[in-house]
Amino acid sequence: MRELPHCGNRPIRITIDIHTGVLVMSDWQDTGKETEPDNRNRVHLGTAIKTPDGVRYKVKQNDQGQILLDPVKLVPAYEAWFHNNPDRLALFKLSVAQAEAGQLVSIDLGPDEDE
Secondary structure (H helix, E strand, O other): OEEOOOEOOEOOEEEEOOOOOOEEEEOOOOOOOOOOOOOOOOOOOOOOOOOOOOOEEEEEEOOOOOEEEEEEOOOOHHHHHHHOOHHHHHHHHHHHHHHHOOOOOOOOOOOOOOO
């Protein structure tokens, strides 16, 4: 992670996820609240943090002890092969982009056997 010059009074950080290649720009904002883990190691976020209903988070921690809650979407097990295969996922995204751009091709597969 490389820290860029300050933007106002907050640093902006840019990272690239090595697994997805996604560029992430972080603009962390201080909520003005502090918390600490309870005796079961749970942390209460309080009312300063608003989260959508049903959201789940991947919990990440860096070498400085900072904790990041990254929103995630669950994928059914029968679809996991697709999402875990970067080549298939890239081909699918390309296909969708081509279809959206009107780059469609009709292929005549011959008569339907039911006809």
